[in-house]
Amino acid sequence: MAATATLLGLEKKSLREQALAALRTAITSGALEPGRHLVETELSEMLQISRGTLREALRQLQQEGLVSAGTRGRLSVRHLDAKEIRDIYSVRAALESLAARTLCELPDRQHVIGSLRAAIQAMEASTHGTLEERVESDLDFHRTMCRLTGNETLLHSWESLEGSIRMSIMFAGLEKGVRNMSVDRHNDIVAAIETGDATLARNTIREHMDSAAAVLVA
Amino acid sequence: MAATATLLGLEKKSLREQALAALRTAITSGALEPGRHLVETELSEMLQISRGTLREALRQLQQEGLVSAGTRGRLSVRHLDAKEIRDIYSVRAALESLAARTLCELPDRQHVIGSLRAAIQAMEASTHGTLEERVESDLDFHRTMCRLTGNETLLHSWESLEGSIRMSIMFAGLEKGVRNMSVDRHNDIVAAIETGDATLARNTIREHMDSAAAVLVA
């Protein structure tokens, strides 16, 4: 069964895609805890899908860095130590700095600024919600920033990193994680982009990410 | 059959891994031309493997950006236009800039510089070889730079981009591609890293990548 968009906007997702989403959530939420050996026969039973379908989903999660291969093809949920979290955030900072600089160089930034402000409003709204919602709206802001560059490769690279980012936040604990997700900091980022000063924007992102990583590994 | 390292250093690779490598090479060399519909039944026959095994390999290639999904799950070899090549090189520059800066910040760089100089010597040797060899040694230099940072996430991100980089070079033609793979430019990069000046190193990489992209899309 292929993914199908129907007239009413309903979308049938393939079992593989559904499994991928479910596993991604289970891993990044900690339900499948770090180091946990992912046994195909168990998971396929839990998810009520065949092992072949599950393998395809697991391959993608492996590529995304959520799953690591041990001896003999055994997969387990990846465990992140402090260095790895810092490394992830370094790469994240590099990608988002590129995004910010790219947005500064756009001839017409108004539409972009509008979208980013909308994302910040969503962040503001989320401060009355759960910690999960706050994390979601924060990541959505950053993803939006990458998407608005129009650089598909950048968005794809960021999205490939997203799982690792989520796991880093989960490792630290949500309460710690949201400590760097304030609306003010994100307003600073948008303001920097609005000035069109690419160096300022890059530095603002860099500081934001350095600070976030420091909190996560403390 | 799992991948197995034996006493003599021989390594049995799984069929999936072998298929992955073969397909990657076929795509990045242009043997499987851009836009070509990848029919599972054909490919599995060509490679003499089952469709299930092939699908796992194709999923990874899709994740690497070498293969794009069309309607109804149909996969085809990705086609890159000039913008996409520039985008790929922007992301590449961001990642390698991070690598260069990270290497500048290492307390003891001598071992690192040695490895980079060895990679340059391999590049020098390759100037007497084929164009393919020159491309290989160039990419090896850059991969080495990322690996030496010790940042696994960075290396993985770079390697996930490698296929797209190779395809960009293939699109332009190898002759054009190697135009920016001179030993001098790479000596400049190493020299910049040797100074420990992160900004200089970053700028050297940035210029190198900007110049490479410009040549590829000209």
Next chain:
DNA sequence: AACACGCTGACTGTAAACAGTCGACCTCTG
């Protein structure tokens, strides 16, 4: 007690078969 060997169950890798979707083509009807 320590070591070697054999067996078994658990697990991964892979192939083959089944099932559903859809485009192309053909036939029929007005």
Next chain:
DNA sequence: CAGAGGTCGACTGTTTACAGTCAGCGTGTT
């Protein structure tokens, strides 16, 4: 002739079955 409907082959998505590897455990030998 144009349009509708049906059929069939090509293809993707998924399941089931087969095969090989290896860790753990039990047994026998020294």
